[in-house]
Amino acid sequence: MSASKARQPFPMIEPYASGLLDVGADNRIYWETSGNPDGRPALVVHGGPGGGGRRGSRRLFDPDAFRIVLFDQRGCGESLPNAADPSVDMAHNTIEHLLADMERLRESLGIERWLLYGGSWGSTLTLAYAQRHPDRVIGIVLVGVTMTRPQEVDWLYHGLRLLLPVEWERFRNAVPAAERDGNLVEAYRGLMEHRDPAVRASAAREWCVWEDAVIAHETLGAPGQYSAKPDAAKLAFVRICTHYFANAAWLADGRLLRDAHRLTGIPGVLIHGRLDLSAPLLTAWELARAWPDADLRIIDDSGHTGSPTMQTTILDAIARFAD
Numbered sequence: 001m002s003a004s005k006a007r008q009p010f011p012m013i014e015p016y017a018s019g020l021l022d023v024g025a026d027n028r029i030y031w032e033t034s035g036n037p038d039g040r041p042a043l044v045v046h047g048g049p050g051g052g053g054r055r056g057s058r059r060l061f062d063p064d065a066f067r068i069v070l071f072d073q074r075g076c077g078e079s080l081p082n083a084a085d086p087s088v089d090m091a092h093n094t095i096e097h098l099l100a101d102m103e104r105l106r107e108s109l110g111i112e113r114w115l116l117y118g119g120s121w122g123s124t125l126t127l128a129y130a131q132r133h134p135d136r137v138i139g140i141v142l143v144g145v146t147m148t149r150p151q152e153v154d155w156l157y158h159g160l161r162l163l164l165p166v167e168w169e170r171f172r173n174a175v176p177a178a179e180r181d182g183n184l185v186e187a188y189r190g191l192m193e194h195r196d197p198a199v200r201a202s203a204a205r206e207w208c209v210w211e212d213a214v215i216a217h218e219t220l221g222a223p224g225q226y227s228a229k230p231d232a233a234k235l236a237f238v239r240i241c242t243h244y245f246a247n248a249a250w251l252a253d254g255r256l257l258r259d260a261h262r263l264t265g266i267p268g269v270l271i272h273g274r275l276d277l278s279a280p281l282l283t284a285w286e287l288a289r290a291w292p293d294a295d296l297r298i299i300d301d302s303g304h305t306g307s308p309t310m311q312t313t314i315l316d317a318i319a320r321f322a323d
Contacts, residue, residue: 006308007315009059015070020080021108023101025092030078031071031105035063040138040321041111043069043102045129047120047144049249050240052077053233057117060314065322069114071105073098073125076236084235086193086200090243095128095250102129106136115321119143120279120304124249124256127287131262140268140294141317144276144304145284147256148249156278157185157245160214163277167213174206189242192235201231204238214277214304221305260290268294269317273302273310 015032022028030052044057052072061068074093075083083090102125106114115138118126123142130137146152161168172180175187191203208226216223229237268291272284281298288296297317302310 006312007319009311009315010061010063012056012059013063020078021071021101021105023074023097023104025089026081027074027092027097028080029071029074029101029105030080031069031109033067033069033109034058035061035066035068037067039063039065039067040323041067041069041109041114042318042321043071043106043114043116045102045116045118045122045126046070046073046077047118047122048076048237048240049073049121049125049244050076050083050237051121052079060117060318062319062322066115067111069105069109069111071101073240074101075240076233082232082236083239084232086195086197090239093240093243094247095125095244098125099129099132103133103136112136113138115139115141115318117141117143117318120146121148121244124148124251127256127263128251130266131256131259134262134266137266139321140263140266141271141314141321142268142284143271143306143310143314144279145270145272145287146279147283147287148245148251149257149283150248150253152279152283153185153245153248155280156214157210160277164213167210171206171210171213174203183246185242186246188238189246192239192242200235200239204231204234207238207241208234211278217277218275218303218305218307220301220307221303223305225305257286257290260287263291264293266293267320269320270294270296271299271310271313271317272296273299273304273307275301275303278304 015034018032020028072079179187211226299310
């Protein structure tokens with residue numbers, strides 16, 4: 001598609017309904033619906049984990065064609081309670097809780113089947129949901145594909161020292177000396193549970209500095225976005241990230257790839273940047289091989305945070321499901 005004919009995001013719209021859904025254990029998740037109340041239901045599954053609160057994804061969907069559903073996963077965005085509060089019990093925030101929340105949200109909104117759109121961590125959660133409830137899924141669009149396998153987590157927080165040795169040394173040195181040769185994700189998870197708020201704030205800041213170092217080359221995308229988060233959002237984001245990644249998202253190693261056969265018959269589009277250091281292309285390629293109904297689109301000029309070409313590809317992919 002030529003630049004002159006490239007799709008553009010739709011104008012920003014406001015939700016016509018929103019609320020807080022009680023999902024148990026004193027948790028209430030924020031949800032909203034916008035667009036056409038009688039349109040094709042589409043659920044936006046945000047990244048992170050813990051990256052809630054962003055509403056720009058509404059603009060990816062034709063508001064005349066779609067009933068656009070956004071929600072904030074437990075502990076982040078406008079969901080309550082917020083994980084920035086150290087008293088919030090993280091035992092009630094696991095992938096099983098999130099999968100149950102998505103089903104409860106679908107039922108509460110009276111939706112039979114919906115299109116799923118997810119990016120980064122959102123692709124992991126989307127795949128887990130679709131494999132659990134394939135009969136509830138119309139189609140899937142994933143961007144920056146991850147499956148949160150131990151090898152993917154290890155690459156992002158250990159392996160990338162091969163490419164970013166100076167930045168990784170700073171990331172490593174921010175944890176106690178006794179833990180620097182072990183699992184850095186677990187070390188940061190421990191820091192995010194520290195009783196001293198200054199320790200938690202410092203750990204969250206250093207985690208985000210590392211995340212920004214990994215995307216610093218993505219000049220067509222959104223470099224610097226992690227450190228730009230407000231302090232409370234940063235605390236919630238890092239606390240949830242470390243909690244999930246230290247536990248490999250409670251997914252058996254390779255499970256989402258082994259169970260890709262459960263997606264048979266569900267059309268999908270996998271959109272991935274060739275320059276993505278956070279989530280290398282291999283994961284998307286492996287998933288495409290295991291899921292014949294998925295179409296892999298490789299974006300040569302994009303990393304993890306996108307590019308104009310990636311944006312156009314996302315808009316085209318979603319438009320396929322408008323009718």
